[in-house]
Amino acid sequence: MLFTxxxxxxxxxxxxxxSKADECVVNLQGYTSGNIRYANxxxxxxxxxxxxxxxxxxxxxxxTGIATINEFDDASLEKAVRRSEELAQLAPENPEYMPxxxxxKYQSSNAYFKSTxxxxxxxxxxxxxxxxxxxxERKLKAAGYLQHxxxxxxxxxxxxxxxxxPSTSVEFSVTARNEAGTGSGYASRGYNxxxxxxxxxASKIAMDKAEGSAKAVALEPGKYTVILEPAAVAVxxxxxxxxxxxxxxxxxxxxxxxxxxxxxxxxxxxxxxVNIYSDPTHPELPAATWSGDGRPVERVNWIxxxxxxxxxxxxxxxxxxxxxxxxxxxxxxxxxxxxxLEDMIKNTKRGILVTRLWYxxxxxxxxxxxxxxxxxxxxxxxxxxxxxxxKNFRFNESxxxxxxxxxxxxxxxxxxSGESNVNYILPPLKVRDFTFSSLSDAV
Numbered sequence: 001m002l003f004t005x006x007x008x009x010x011x012x013x014x015x016x017x018x019s020k021a022d023e024c025v026v027n028l029q030g031y032t033s034g035n036i037r038y039a040n041x042x043x044x045x046x047x048x049x050x051x052x053x054x055x056x057x058x059x060x061x062x063x064t065g066i067a068t069i070n071e072f073d074d075a076s077l078e079k080a081v082r083r084s085e086e087l088a089q090l091a092p093e094n095p096e097y098m099p100x101x102x103x104x105k106y107q108s109s110n111a112y113f114k115s116t117x118x119x120x121x122x123x124x125x126x127x128x129x130x131x132x133x134x135x136x137e138r139k140l141k142a143a144g145y146l147q148h149x150x151x152x153x154x155x156x157x158x159x160x161x162x163x164x165x166p167s168t169s170v171e172f173s174v175t176a177r178n179e180a181g182t183g184s185g186y187a188s189r190g191y192n193x194x195x196x197x198x199x200x201x202a203s204k205i206a207m208d209k210a211e212g213s214a215k216a217v218a219l220e221p222g223k224y225t226v227i228l229e230p231a232a233v234a235v236x237x238x239x240x241x242x243x244x245x246x247x248x249x250x251x252x253x254x255x256x257x258x259x260x261x262x263x264x265x266x267x268x269x270x271x272x273x274v275n276i277y278s279d280p281t282h283p284e285l286p287a288a289t290w291s292g293d294g295r296p297v298e299r300v301n302w303i304x305x306x307x308x309x310x311x312x313x314x315x316x317x318x319x320x321x322x323x324x325x326x327x328x329x330x331x332x333x334x335x336x337x338x339x340x341l342e343d344m345i346k347n348t349k350r351g352i353l354v355t356r357l358w359y360x361x362x363x364x365x366x367x368x369x370x371x372x373x374x375x376x377x378x379x380x381x382x383x384x385x386x387x388x389x390x391k392n393f394r395f396n397e398s399x400x401x402x403x404x405x406x407x408x409x410x411x412x413x414x415x416x417s418g419e420s421n422v423n424y425i426l427p428p429l430k431v432r433d434f435t436f437s438s439l440s441d442a443v
Contacts, residue, residue: 031151116168185209186376278329287330336427
């Protein structure tokens with residue numbers, strides 16, 4: 001299923017030769033994936049799957065049609081092209097259709113690692129065992145999931161634009177609970193290079209938290225200083241990352257909107273310590289250097305010293321507004337400090353350590369007010385030490401308010417969001433006046 005750059009180009013060139021449309025775009029992608037799942041300290045499923053598909057988009061004027069196939073002989077390719085052309089002729093005009101781009105120049109990004117592509121079923125089993133066996137020894141129950149992928153995406157159009165990007169990835173998550181079900185801990189890891197994954201190490205963190213959170217004490221809801229671990233930071237900030245769209249801001253539908261059809265570009269939005277950018281060539285978070293419409297994806301500063309610098313936009317909207325055409329980023333990185341999580345705890349007189357947040361829901365898109373719950377280990381900090389576990393809270397907070405109440409940022413690390421399964425590089429954050437609105441009996 002994994003075609004080389006040359007193989008992918010040859011298949012797409014064949015398809016384009018059949019085209020009679022004004023414009024034609026061919027996208028080809030493929031992957032192989034392996035996984036293992038366990039619960040109650042025993043493997044429940046393990047398997048592998050692979051697939052590849054070719055998508056043909058044909059355009060006559062501003063009318064477009066799309067057809068998809070997973071067979072690549074000449075007859076199948078021609079059938080897909082003809083079908084896309086038939087659909088295009090039947091479709092209404094798209095007033096926002098933009099002509100396809102010609103050849104572009106892309107940076108290189110090393111997101112493919114042989115170690116991940118060659119990961120075997122035996123290695124998957126060994127990785128799971130490194131999590132399960134310690135849980136048994138500590139009389140805890142572990143549940144986890146590991147998935148590794150190797151794939152590629154490629155694009156060729158009738159104006160000669162060609163792009164190809166191979167990549168690998170692995171995601172691992174584990175939850176540990178005590179036998180009574182009164183304590184829970186969690187850890188997750190994500191990499192492109194699977195040789196960086198240590199399931200035993202990640203599982204130990206989850207198990208330590210499961211044991212440490214067993215006798216939770218109720219605290220009154222209210223505003224607290226909190227230390228949010230990167231997994232908790234991720235599910236809050238991604239709601240900001242995913243909503244930095246210029247059109248939504250221009251049309252008054254987002255937290256980046258101002259009255260009179262203006263936006264907050266150029267304004268100080270959050271604490272001056274905040275710097276957020278995207279870079280597909282980042283060595284710890286490599287990504288594709290081209291977008292779905294063929295635009296180059298490069299490093300972009302979104303928030304610099306607390307000031308909003310850029311919003312992403314479609315080609316149509318950028319042209320409509322006479323603005324720079326910036327595609328949606330393929331990753332997000334927030335700069336931080338040098339302190340470890342342990343250092344941040346030592347520097348805290350009184351606060352709450354939050355391992356993870358989940359069940360995130362939007363309350364007000366205009367302010368990015370969110371609600372959700374803590375889980376898998378919430379602890380009271382007093383005089384620089386963990387004093388005892390506390391019962392979980394429901395929170396009501398906006399990441400914008402949160403980033404204006406920053407007290408300290410720790411050392412950034414790659415983290416997997418438990419809500420979207422997207423990887424980021426984010427620091428742990430110490431935040432004052434974080435709002436917990438009620439208690440939750442869930443573990």
